[in-house]
Amino acid sequence: MFLLLSVALIFMAAFATPAIARFIPHKQRFLFALVPATSFALICSKASDIAQGLAISEDYTWIPAFDINLNFRLDGLSFLMALLITGIGALILTYASGYLKGYEANTRFYTIIQIFMAAMLGLVLSDNLIAMFIFWELTTVSSFLLVGFNHENPDARKKALQALIVTAGGGLAMFAGILLLGNVAGTYQVSELITHAEMIKNHKLYEAIVILICLGAFTKSAQFPFHFWLPNAMAAPTPVSAYLHSATMVKAGVFLLARLTPVLGGTSFWLHLLVYVGGFTMILAASLGLIYRDLKKILAYSTLSVLGIITLLIGMGTEFSFKAAIMMLFAHALYKATLFMVAGSIDHETGTRDITRLRGLRKVMPWTFAAAGLAALSQAGFPPFTGFLAKEYFYGSALDHNMKILLISSAFISSMFLFVLAFKIGFHPFLGRENKKIHAHEAPPTMLIGPVTLGLLSLLFGLFPGPIAKYILSPALASFNTTFHPVKLKLWHGVNTALILSLITLTCGFGLYKLRKKIRQNATGVDDKLNIQFDQSFANGLESFIKFAKWSTKLIQSGSLRSYMIITISAFAGLLLYILLYVGGMPEFYKFSHVKPITLAFLVALAIVTIVACTTLSRMTALLSLGVIGFGITLIYMMYGAPDLAFTQILVETLTVVMFMVVIHKLPRFKDFSTRRKKAFDAIFASIVGMTVTFLVIKAQNLSSKNPVSQIYAETSYLEAHGRNVVNVILVDFRAFDTFGEIVVLSIAGLGVSLLMRNNKKEDTE
Amino acid sequence: MHSVIIILSARLLCPILMAMAIAFLYRGHNDPGGGFIGGLLFTAALILKILAIGAEEFEKHLWMQPKNFLSSGLIMAASAGIMPLFVGKAFLESLWFPTFTLPILGKVHIGSPLLFDLGVFMVVIGFVLTVVIDFEEAA
Numbered sequence: 001m002f003l004l005l006s007v008a009l010i011f012m013a014a015f016a017t018p019a020i021a022r023f024i025p026h027k028q029r030f031l032f033a034l035v036p037a038t039s040f041a042l043i044c045s046k047a048s049d050i051a052q053g054l055a056i057s058e059d060y061t062w063i064p065a066f067d068i069n070l071n072f073r074l075d076g077l078s079f080l081m082a083l084l085i086t087g088i089g090a091l092i093l094t095y096a097s098g099y100l101k102g103y104e105a106n107t108r109f110y111t112i113i114q115i116f117m118a119a120m121l122g123l124v125l126s127d128n129l130i131a132m133f134i135f136w137e138l139t140t141v142s143s144f145l146l147v148g149f150n151h152e153n154p155d156a157r158k159k160a161l162q163a164l165i166v167t168a169g170g171g172l173a174m175f176a177g178i179l180l181l182g183n184v185a186g187t188y189q190v191s192e193l194i195t196h197a198e199m200i201k202n203h204k205l206y207e208a209i210v211i212l213i214c215l216g217a218f219t220k221s222a223q224f225p226f227h228f229w230l231p232n233a234m235a236a237p238t239p240v241s242a243y244l245h246s247a248t249m250v251k252a253g254v255f256l257l258a259r260l261t262p263v264l265g266g267t268s269f270w271l272h273l274l275v276y277v278g279g280f281t282m283i284l285a286a287s288l289g290l291i292y293r294d295l296k297k298i299l300a301y302s303t304l305s306v307l308g309i310i311t312l313l314i315g316m317g318t319e320f321s322f323k324a325a326i327m328m329l330f331a332h333a334l335y336k337a338t339l340f341m342v343a344g345s346i347d348h349e350t351g352t353r354d355i356t357r358l359r360g361l362r363k364v365m366p367w368t369f370a371a372a373g374l375a376a377l378s379q380a381g382f383p384p385f386t387g388f389l390a391k392e393y394f395y396g397s398a399l400d401h402n403m404k405i406l407l408i409s410s411a412f413i414s415s416m417f418l419f420v421l422a423f424k425i426g427f428h429p430f431l432g433r434e435n436k437k438i439h440a441h442e443a444p445p446t447m448l449i450g451p452v453t454l455g456l457l458s459l460l461f462g463l464f465p466g467p468i469a470k471y472i473l474s475p476a477l478a479s480f481n482t483t484f485h486p487v488k489l490k491l492w493h494g495v496n497t498a499l500i501l502s503l504i505t506l507t508c509g510f511g512l513y514k515l516r517k518k519i520r521q522n523a524t525g526v527d528d529k530l531n532i533q534f535d536q537s538f539a540n541g542l543e544s545f546i547k548f549a550k551w552s553t554k555l556i557q558s559g560s561l562r563s564y565m566i567i568t569i570s571a572f573a574g575l576l577l578y579i580l581l582y583v584g585g586m587p588e589f590y591k592f593s594h595v596k597p598i599t600l601a602f603l604v605a606l607a608i609v610t611i612v613a614c615t616t617l618s619r620m621t622a623l624l625s626l627g628v629i630g631f632g633i634t635l636i637y638m639m640y641g642a643p644d645l646a647f648t649q650i651l652v653e654t655l656t657v658v659m660f661m662v663v664i665h666k667l668p669r670f671k672d673f674s675t676r677r678k679k680a681f682d683a684i685f686a687s688i689v690g691m692t693v694t695f696l697v698i699k700a701q702n703l704s705s706k707n708p709v710s711q712i713y714a715e716t717s718y719l720e721a722h723g724r725n726v727v728n729v730i731l732v733d734f735r736a737f738d739t740f741g742e743i744v745v746l747s748i749a750g751l752g753v754s755l756l757m758r759n760n761k762k763e764d765t766e
Numbered sequence: 767m768h769s770v771i772i773i774l775s776a777r778l779l780c781p782i783l784m785a786m787a788i789a790f791l792y793r794g795h796n797d798p799g800g801g802f803i804g805g806l807l808f809t810a811a812l813i814l815k816i817l818a819i820g821a822e823e824f825e826k827h828l829w830m831q832p833k834n835f836l837s838s839g840l841i842m843a844a845s846a847g848i849m850p851l852f853v854g855k856a857f858l859e860s861l862w863f864p865t866f867t868l869p870i871l872g873k874v875h876i877g878s879p880l881l882f883d884l885g886v887f888m889v890v891i892g893f894v895l896t897v898v899i900d901f902e903e904a905a
Contacts, residue, residue, distance in 0.1 A: 643798040647790075651806035655894060658813055663901050721860060722875060723795040731800060732879040732886070736858040739882075740843055743889040747836040750893040754833070757900035 002046075003058045003072035006039040006086070007122045014114035021107040030097040030446050032110050033090040036117060040086035043079065050079045050475045053484030057127065057191075066130075067188050073127035076475025080326065081124035081255055083472075084333045088247045089117045091450035095341050096239035098446035099348055109149060113243065116142035120248050124255060129178045129188040132256075133171070136216075139252060140167045143244050147236040159232040162538060166229045167219050174216020174256075180209045181263075193263045194482055201267055210264055213256070214273060221253025221307045224281040228534035230304055234296040238344030241296060242450075245303060246336035251329060254310045258325065262482050265317055274315020275403070279410050282308030286417035290516070291523040295343040295353040295425055299336070302379070302421040305414055306332045313397065316407070320400045322480040323487065324393035326473055331378060331386035334458045338375035339425050341451040342368055345443040346429055352438065355424060360434035364441055367448045369430040374455030376426020378462070380419040380509060381502060384491050385462040388502070391415055395498040412505060419509025420516060428516075465489040562678075566685065573689040576696050587699035599639065606632045614683075619670050627657045644727040776818035783811035791887050792880075801883035805890025812891070813898055821902035832899060835892025843885030846878040858882070 013035040024031060046056055055075035062069050074082065093113070100106040119138035126132035141164075148160030182188045184203050185196040193200070200206060217223075222230035230250065234241055244250070257274065264270060282305045289301030306328065313325035345368050346361065347353045362369045378387035394415070398407035442448075461468050469489035478484035493499065512519075556567075606629060613625035630653030637646035674682070713734060714726050723729040731739050787808035794800030816824045830838075847858040855861070862877035 644800070644803070647798055647803045648806065651803060651810060654810060655806060655813065658810075658817070659898060659901065662817075662898065721879070722862060722877070723879070725794060725796050725798065725800070728794045728800040728883075729879075731802070732795075732882045733858075733860050736847070736879070736882055739886060740847065740858070743843060743886055744840065746889055746893050747840055750836055750896040751833065754896045754900050757903075 001058070002042050003056065003074055003125055004060065004070070006042045006082075007072070007118055007125065009039055009042075010035055010114050010118035010121065014111050014118060017111040017114060018107055021110065026097075026101050026106070028097075029106070029110070030094040032097070032114070033093040035114065036086040036089035036093065039121065040083065040090060043074070043082045043086060046074060046079070047471050050074070050076060051471050053475055053478050055191075062131070067128075067182070068130045069128050070131050071127040071189060072125045073191060074125060075479050076472070076477065077255070077258055077326075077479035078124045080330065080472050080476050081251070082121060084247045084251075084330075085117060085120050085124065088243065088333065088337050088454070091453060092239050092243040092337070092341075095242070095344070095447050095450040098444045099239050099344055100237065105149075109146075109237070109239075112142050112145045112149075113240070116146060116244070116249075120252070123252060127190050129182065129190065129193075133175055133178055136174070136220075136252065137168070137171055139249055140164065140171055140220075143167075143233075143240075143249050146240045146244065147233045149237050149240065150235070153235075156235040159229075159235040162535075163229040163233045165542070166226055166538075170216045170219025170226065173212045173219075177209050177212025177216065180205055180212065184209070190259060190263065193260075197263050200263060206264075206267075207269060210270060210273065213260065213264070214277075217253035217256045218277060218311075219253070220256075221250050221311065222281075222304055223253070223277050223308060223311055224284060225534075227281060227285060227304050228538065231297055231300040232535070234294075234300050238296070238340060238347060241299070242337050242340035242344060245300065246340050247333035250303065250307055251310075251333070254307060254314065254325075254329065257311065257314045258322075258480065261314060261317070261322075261480050265314075271315055271317055274311050275407075278308045278311030278313075278315055279407075280308070281305070282312060282414040283410055283417075284308075286414045286421065289421045290417060290519050293354050293356050293520070295346065295355060295358075295429075296340075298355075298421055298424055299340055299343060302418055303332075303336055305418060305421075306336070309394065309411075309414065312407075313394065316397060316401055316403075318397060318400060319477070319481065320393065320397035322477055323473060324390065324397045326476045327386070327390040327393050330468070330472060331390040331458065334454050334461075335375040335378040335385075335387055335422075338371055338451045338454040338458070339379070339422075341447070341454075342372040342375070343425060345447050345451070346440075348447070349443055350438045350440045355428055357435055357438065358429035359432040360430070361440055362430040363434070365430070365443065367452060368443055371448070371451035371455035372426040372430065374459055375451070376422040378455075378458040379422035379426070381415060381505065383462070383502075384459070386458050386465075386468075387462075389462060389465060389489065389491065391502060391505075392493070392498050395501045399497055408501070412501065415505045416509045416512060419505065420513045423509075423513045424516060462491065465491060562682075569689055570685075573692050576692050580692065580696050580699060583699060583703060587695055587702050589698065599636075602632070602635070617670060617672070619664055619667070623657065623660050623664065627653060630656070644725070772814075773818045776814045780811045780815055783814070784808055787811065791883060794883060795875075795879065801886030802890055804883075805887040806894075808887070809891050809894040809898075812895060816898060816902060821899045825899065828895075832892050832895035835888050835895060837892075839885045839888030839890075839892055841885070842888060843882050846882035846885060849878055 013032070017032070021029075049056060053076070055073055057074075058072040060070040060072075093110070096106075096109065096113070100109055103109070116139055119135045119142060122135035123132055123139060126135060144160050144164040147163050148157050150156045178188070181193070181200070184205055185193050185200055187193060187196075200209070203209075219226045219229075230245060233245060236244070285301045285304035285308060289298050289305065292298050292301065310325050310328050310332075313321045313328060343353060345365070346358060349365065350358065350361070352358065374385075378385035381388050381391040394411055395408070398404065398411045401407055466489070469487055473489055474484070474487045477487055558564075609625050609628045609632070613622050613629065616622050616625065630649065634646050634649045634653065637643075637649060710726075713730055717726045717729045718724050721729045721733040723733070787804045789804075790799035790807060791801055791804030792799075794804065812824075815827075819827075850859040850861050851857060853861070860877050860879050862875065865873055865875045868874050
């Protein structure tokens, strides 16, 4: 119950927020942090089980017929993610209460971010891939709302839309991948898929599955060439970036890769795909970060780089690299959330994020500086921070791998650049001479708790890595390897190659940091070119898609009623014709002697009226003849004993005639537009369609099923559904689901008609 | 331009038609009738009224927006579907009250299908009303 509870609790809080927020004054809104804190405590309470390598499962059936269930599973990997989501979530909500104090719409913020939080928690806890996908899409949608939080700003809207299109598009590809995977293996449960891993890897669809699923993961985790949405998503308010773009949403992609490593990993296809994409992203992003002046842009690029590192490490596929990936994910979440919050505080208290204007803040913002410094040292990889441990493992696993040279050199470059990026944020704004033009002051306590806590944790967990090894690293490693064995984590490994590499990185990084101004000045313009190219090609793609949509709409929806009718009816008649041929061609005709004379006379009369309706030049005559035909059909129903149909027909006919009458005298005078040729075509077309339908109906009479479904309905109608009117029982009971769909369609059609009419009216009055 | 004949006949016929519509709705489960037919009959009555007094005047008398007919109908049908879930039955599986006897109606056997049918009834009314009123007003 407790896993469901920890997710449901946040969902419930989110939905209750709009109602209760009005009773909570803005100053006390940090109380919202209690919700994720409770979930955090719930999940923490299972720490001892997790540390022994156990996994906790909870199963709730949802749609068992499609093998879609809510299977929550807390294992090492999801434990780590769940702690980050709820723990950092609580700190972020506290921080946001300070940051958003002035915002009118901050209730909306709390609601959406809690929905996001719950969805993210559901995502990492789901063992069923379909359920996971649903949570996944929920995070996409809620993050769209969060990035576009300042929705009055068209730029924010545009960037939110871009993020949505990229990630949701990838999500759809991933969905296709999941369906393929489910078809191949016969299950959507990750824990069961693992047992079929060999079969899946040898299946001919394996590459397709990997590519589709990786599309989802790469778009979500902003890997090259989908990286461009993340820097643009910095249009979000900073608490959103601090949460979504450091510890949670962007980690969903790498989480998925990690989760599916035991199922899909270990092949050379997987290895190369992940290593090259991850490796390229990590270097590209880290170097691009060097040329920016905006604090949040720098953070975004360094996040991209780390996501690249994690993808690369997962792809490498050795136990060493898995350890490194886990440590990197953990260390990054701690320091990056801190740095984002620091950037937000600086922005909030000084009014700018431009690092060329920010200098010497250490005196006015000492606590913020402390948090920033700790986090930056961790990102730069200084001992004894967690970031150092992560980097040691990174180098260690690169040295261990058979793609050694390539890996080490790229690891070295990206680590060095990350060092520079860390210092640009953590130290540059605080050191040096004060900028007199900026009037800064220290952030309020609510905005200090988060960064200071996380900054200290970056240091503490590095100094005392014991608990991390026990509760996080060993269990999470078991999620990769499927077997559990305790792992030790030490700060000091003695002097080895990794350590020496680390020291060289630090030295070179520091040298590069000193040159930061020159680099930026020489490279000005490069960033714009690069980024605009990606933005531009995205915009072009979008535009041509819209053009295509317009073109195809024009093609199909020409606006001519005649062509609509021809298309619709010929599609319908084509299907009927196919069925007619499928069941064996021409029907046997009745002998006319079988038909009662009165019926025959009646039919002839109907046919005459039909001809009148087609040929008359008066609308009124046509309308009335149509009415006569309708009532004639009613009589036929009566003759053959179908009172319900007759009833319906008579009412529909009445209403149709009345509705026509309402509008008919408002129509312009009748004019004959059609040429002779068109008329001839219409006549032939109509005859063919009419004949097809007639033949099919007669054919249906010829074919007699041994067990017609009507018999079953008739037999069970009273016994099971307590109704003697079989037609109605079918409508409201046996096939009620169909009826439900129909009335939904009817309602939508009604609203559609109403909208069209209202629009016309508006245009008229304007 | 409203004809006195139509106004008077509407005044007389509308209540009768409405009562008939409701009777058809109720008896639908065992005899010809049901939500769709009942709904059409009910709207026939309303349209008669519209023809008599015009759409604008009619809307003033209407106690509920046509669109709310649609939504309330959908809610009824959906709740008839969801209720069985609470007693462990499938979506839209029928639930029945025990039979009881009322003076005029005789034996009464009511269950979730009737609620569902009422939903259909409402949606049909809502649909025709929405369309007719808009037509009438636009024209």
